[in-house]
Amino acid sequence: MTGTLAALGAGLAVIGAGIGIGNIGGKAMEAIARQPEAAGDIRSNMILMAALIEGAALICIILAFFI
Amino acid sequence: MFLTLGYLTAQDHSGHGHDHKGHDHSTHQGHDHSGHDHSGHNHSGHDHSGHDHKQNAAHHDDHGHGHHHCDCGKHDDKFDAGKIAFHHIMDFNQFHVFGDFYVPLPCFLKSDDGFKAMLSSSFGNAGHGNGKYAIDRYVMVHGTVMRIVDSSFPMGKVEVGCYGHEDIMKDGKELPLYTVSYNGKCLELHEKSTLDGGILGGGITSFYDFSITKNVFTMLLGFLILFLLFRTAAKAYVTRKGMAPKGIQSLLEPVVLFIRDEVAVPFFGHKADKFLPYLLSVFFFIVGLNLIGQIPFFPGSGNVTGSLSVTAVLAVFTFILTTINGNKHYWEHIVWMPGVPAWVKVILTPVEIMGMFIKPVTLMLRLFANITAGHIVLVIFVSLIFIFGGAPTMTQAGSTGGSILGTAMAIPLTMFMMAIELLVAFIQGFVFCILSAAYIGAAVEEAHH
Known part of the structure; x- marks a missing residue:
């Protein structure tokens, strides 16, 4: 039972992170399309932001399996 | 005999879970398990359920030892992808190359009895990354060095039997308990000390491991x-x-x-x-x-x-x-x-x-x-x-x-x-x-x- 709940919790965390990273990716693509000369800056900022969101999701996943 | 037992084991496994406590698994010493004996010797406390079912009427003799039962031979039951994957990401005291071939790595172990340096190959190879011998109470279990808790265990190189592993409940947490059989007795093993303070199920035990591990x-x-x-x-x-x-x-x-x-x-x-x-x-x-x-x-x-x-x-x-x-x-x-x-x-x-x-x-x-x-x-x-x-x-x-x-x-x-x-x-x-x-x-x- 606890294992199932943990898996559900991890799944919910991943949904949130998926939406977040999807938004970042989408907006970054739009931004690059609008200003191709700024592609380098946008790309590294995109990776940075995605990594921050990923961190929140990973904390949820790890907590879900340790508690 | 090997194929039959293997088949029976697999057949019975599904309804059995991994908790074998419902059956009588007291030690069946003296049986001849040579046909499918993977770890090589002394299969006391054997728990192949298929085997038990087949002969349950004849062999329900209870050799009570006062110790808990050694749950040996569980690891080679059925293919479990999750278990293999988790095995792969762990750290070991020897480097598995293929089959039963391991690259030996140096082990540096520190306990109350002093500092001990040796090669992991000196534990011998009994298959599945298990060692054949105990050296100064250290044993090799699935590629990881552990220590026999019992201080009356002889020092030096001693041949030991099979290794067991079960999960016990302690303070509301499920913790693994490793055992080794020796002279028909089931001896508890300590894992190496960790600094996680029990968060990840570790803690300070009777020895420290400073080995050059796989990682x-x-x-x-x-x-x-x-x-x-x-x-x-x-x-x-x-x-x-x-x-x-x-x-x-x-x-x-x-x-x-x-x-x-x-x-x-x-x-x-x-x-x-x-x-x-x-x-x-x-x-x-x-x-x-x-x-x-x-x-x-x-x-x-x-x-x-x-x-x-x-x-x-x-x-x-x-x-x-x-x-x-x-x-x-x-x-x-x-x-x-x-x-x-x-x-x-x-x-x-x-x-x-x-x-x-x-x-x-x-x-x-x-x-x-x-x-x-x-x-x-x-x-x-x-x-x-x-x-x-x-x-x-x-x-x-x-x-x-x-x-x-x-x-x-x-x-x-x-x-x-x-x-x-x-x-x-x-x-x-x-x-x-x-x-x-x-x-x-x-x-x-x-x-x-």
Whole structure:
């Protein structure tokens, strides 16, 4: 039972992170399309932001399996 | 006899779970289990359920020993992809190459009886990474050194029986208990001491393990490769001064320049040169070991950057650099945020202090989880061959058609995943590097308000 709940919790965390990273990716693509000369800056900022969101999701996943 | 027992074991396994307590599993000494004896000898406390069912009427004799039952022989029941994947990402005292061939690694063990140095091969090989002998009460269980708790156990080299493993409930937590059989008795084993304080199920036990383990070996290999690469490149800048880069130089120079121009300069400005060595070291260390981990055979395959201890140390480095380099503005924004009402400051200060620690924790978890997940997924994809093959036990062949179908699925999936992992190896190295730069950069930034 606890294992199932943990898996559900991890799944919910991943949904949130998926939406977040999807938004970042989408907006970054739009931004690059609008200003191709700024592609380098946008790309590294995109990776940075995605990594921050990923961190929140990973904390949820790890907590879900340790508690 | 082996095939029959294997079949019966597999048949009975499903309804049985992994808890064998419902049956009478007291030691069945004196039976002849030679037909499927994997660990070689002395199968006391044998628990092959199929076997029990077949002969339950005849052999329900209870040899009560006063000890709990040794649950030996459980590990070679059925193919379990999850178990194999978790086995793959762990650290061991010997390096598994193939089959029953292991590369011995040096073991340095410290207990109350003193310091002990030896090669892992001196434990002998009884199959499945188990050792044949106990040496000064140390035994090798599934590739990991453990220690017999019983202090009356003879020192020196002693042949021991099979190894058991069960989960016991202790303080409301399910903890693994390892046992070894010796002279018909079941002896409890201690795992090595860990510093996690029981959070991850470890704690201080009767011995410390300072061995060159699989991960340490891989890390040393990584150091060596990186040293040779950079030594060659550094020499070339002296001998080929003023000329265009060549060979390894042209491989490393763009990467170094990329880290300097895209990571260090934007976050540190004129202080970039002070922090560039740390950022480059972290980047090349992580990328190098990620790539070595992608090699599926001997010198590679170690899950170093997917080990919490390694990533924790890297995160602590970033934490220390952030803390000691933090200027007045950094600390002011943490303990007493300027420009907000006093009652908000009361809320903000604890949050900011928590944030100080959460940043390195996320650094640690991100790298660990990404690399470990990659390794697990790769092993699971390869396991498809065996899952579709439907082999009843690990030592038996499954159906050929199923195996071929599984292989047809496994090859493209594994290749796809390897390609993704190649990308992830670089991205995670870059992310660790850029986030370290962002955290340290925020601490050294001059005020501009």
